[in-house]
Amino acid sequence: MDGYVQVLTSLDGCSHQDLSSADLDLVVNSLKRHILKVEAARLLLPLRNSSFRTVRLQRMLKLVFTSEKQEDKKIQTLRCLDCATLIVCGLCLTQKTLDTLKPELFETFIGQATVAAQQLYAVIVGNNDIDQAVQLSSADQTFKYGKENVLCANYMSH
Numbered sequence: 001m002d003g004y005v006q007v008l009t010s011l012d013g014c015s016h017q018d019l020s021s022a023d024l025d026l027v028v029n030s031l032k033r034h035i036l037k038v039e040a041a042r043l044l045l046p047l048r049n050s051s052f053r054t055v056r057l058q059r060m061l062k063l064v065f066t067s068e069k070q071e072d073k074k075i076q077t078l079r080c081l082d083c084a085t086l087i088v089c090g091l092c093l094t095q096k097t098l099d100t101l102k103p104e105l106f107e108t109f110i111g112q113a114t115v116a117a118q119q120l121y122a123v124i125v126g127n128n129d130i131d132q133a134v135q136l137s138s139a140d141q142t143f144k145y146g147k148e149n150v151l152c153a154n155y156m157s158h
Contacts, residue, residue: 008034040109044116046092053091054133060090061137063098074098074106081110083143084117084124087134 019027046053063069064078064086078086092113093101101109117124124130134144 036105036108037112039105040112043097043109044088044092044112047088047116047120052127052129054129056092056094057087057090057130057133058137059095060093060098061086061134061139061143063095064090065140065143066138073103074101077106077110081114082117084121085110085114086143087124087130088113088117088120091130 016024016027046056060078064075067075069075078089081089089110093109098106137144
């Protein structure tokens with residue numbers, strides 16, 4: 001069993017009644033943060049597949065670049081992301097999932113998607129299916145044709 005899972009399951013043996021009010025607050029807040037991180041990690045599971053759901057990516061790019069929801073805070077946040085992170089989000093989220101994400105989970109997800117995008121630059125740049133999905137999408141021309149150059153420049157700077 002993974003060490004992280006062992007630590008979490010070991011909490012079952014703890015007596016929470018013995019904790020002070022301040023300690024209980026610390027525990028609750030810590031557990032809430034961990035739950036958000038785990039839920040965000042679950043949303044990133046599609047990245048583990050070698051065959052990406054590029055239709056999902058195309059739909060997300062359409063939503064981000066052409067939808068009536070341009071005033072939505074989540075859409076605005078997605079539009080401000082670097083190319084690789086937006087692609088990661090598009091590979092992992094459906095519109096329905098995006099619409100139902102609570103703000104704190106969305107924020108945590110974006111943080112983890114940014115890290116994942118940095119780790120997957122070479123995969124994203126070199127994947128023909130992703131490139132084709134971007135080219136066929138409703139994304140603006142800067143995003144479509146600047147993707148590889150931006151990604152390569154960012155990749156080289158890390």
